[in-house]
Each structure stands twice: as C-alpha cells, then as structure tokens.
Amino acid sequence: MTDSTNxxxxxxxxxxxxxxxxxDALQRGVGIRFKGVEKTNIEEYCVSESWxxxxxxxxxxxxGNPMTMKMSGAVEPYYRDIAGDGxxxxxxxxxxxxxxxxxxxx
Numbered sequence: 001m002t003d004s005t006n007x008x009x010x011x012x013x014x015x016x017x018x019x020x021x022x023x024d025a026l027q028r029g030v031g032i033r034f035k036g037v038e039k040t041n042i043e044e045y046c047v048s049e050s051w052x053x054x055x056x057x058x059x060x061x062x063x064g065n066p067m068t069m070k071m072s073g074a075v076e077p078y079y080r081d082i083a084g085d086g087x088x089x090x091x092x093x094x095x096x097x098x099x100x101x102x103x104x105x106x
Contacts, residue, residue, distance in 0.1 A: 008030050012026070032077055034073055050072055050075055053070050
C-alpha cells in the first residue's frame with residue numbers, strides 16, 4: 001500500500017449531501033483525535049484548516065440533522081484498521097488458545 005491509501009482525506013464529512021463525503025473512507029473507519037483526545041462525535045473535519053464540527057448532544061435542527069459546533073485545534077485523523085492492527089492481533093492471539101483448549105476438552 002502506498003502512503004496516500006493509508007492517510008485519510010484532508011477534509012471529510014459524514015453527511016451524504018456534502019461535497020466532502022467519501023463513503024469508501026467512512027466504511028473503512030476513520031478515527032479522529034482532536035487536541036490529543038479521541039472523539040466519536042465528529043460530523044466533519046478539516047486537517048489543513050485545523051477545525052472539526054462536533055455533534056452537540058442529541059439535539060437536532062428542524063431538518064433532523066445533528067446540531068453541530070465548529071471548534072478549532074489540532075486534528076489528527078487515522079484509519080482504524082491500521083491503528084488497530086497490533087491491538088486486534090494481540091487480542092485475537094490471546095483469545096485463540098482459550099477457544100482451542102475449550103474445544104480440545106470437549
């Protein structure tokens with residue numbers, strides 16, 4: 001894989017009506033660290049302009065879209081499948097012997 005396929009887009013939105021919507025990137029799983037803290041309520045981000053739009057609670061506007069608040073700061077997007085490789089592999093390896101032992105006992 002090249003570096004460009006391992007780097008999320010500079011700007012991404014979860015709204016299908018947006019010009020910055022990318023279904024392939026979202027399906028792959030994009031994680032966001034904003035000001036060094038993992039965030040799960042990001043609706044849109046831009047790395048080059050250093051901002052994110054966060055969903056504010058469970059509030060909705062009159063069209064049913066989440067109410068958002070634009071905040072500035074360091075934005076670090078990453079693909080979850082790349083960041084989680086080591087953790088997932090280690091967890092799978094630790095679970096594998098337990099299931100093998102249980103199957104052998106039966």
